[in-house]
Amino acid sequence: MAEPLTGTQLAHWRTFIESSWALHTRLEDELRAATGLSMNDYHVLIALADAPGRRIRMGELASRLVLSPSRITYQINSMIKRGLVRKESCPDDGRGQEAVLTEEGLTALRDAAPAHLATVRESFIDHLDDEELAVIGRVFAKIRKV
Numbered sequence: 001m002a003e004p005l006t007g008t009q010l011a012h013w014r015t016f017i018e019s020s021w022a023l024h025t026r027l028e029d030e031l032r033a034a035t036g037l038s039m040n041d042y043h044v045l046i047a048l049a050d051a052p053g054r055r056i057r058m059g060e061l062a063s064r065l066v067l068s069p070s071r072i073t074y075q076i077n078s079m080i081k082r083g084l085v086r087k088e089s090c091p092d093d094g095r096g097q098e099a100v101l102t103e104e105g106l107t108a109l110r111d112a113a114p115a116h117l118a119t120v121r122e123s124f125i126d127h128l129d130d131e132e133l134a135v136i137g138r139v140f141a142k143i144r145k146v
Contacts (some may be wrong), residue, residue, distance in 0.1 A: 023123055030119045035112040040065070040075050041084065042116060045109040048085065048101035055100040057090060084108055 005013060028039045043065055048054050062072035076099050079085045084105035090096035
């Protein structure tokens with residue numbers, strides 16, 4: 001059985017949970033209202049835009065975005081219907097599938113980026129100094145490896 005949290009640990013944990021959910025909800029709501037894109041849509045578009053040839057194997061994309069294989073398949077299929085991405089067989093392995101960014105998807109990303117970045121800045125970045133941001137970066141890099 002896990003050792004109970006101390007009062008201080010519990011307070012920090014609850015603050016983290018409540019504030020991270022509130023931040024994610026605000027980012028999701030404002031992105032969707034401004035662009036029609038979800039946060040998952042946006043993250044897929046970013047990952048594909050940054051990838052060589054604007055394409056990534058489905059399994060790698062799922063891993064990068066911390067989504068299950070079935071969830072990434074659902075996500076990509078939803079984006080295919082909207083013309084943001086397409087699926088193609090892997091050139092080096094015909095059994096695998098790659099998600100590929102379309103021109104429409106790249107345009108949607110470019111159109112969405114300014115509003116999304118404004119929300120990120122207003123909701124997060126502008127409330128922290130460089131030292132605090134560095135600590136957050138180190139902490140979450142450590143947690144992501146777990």
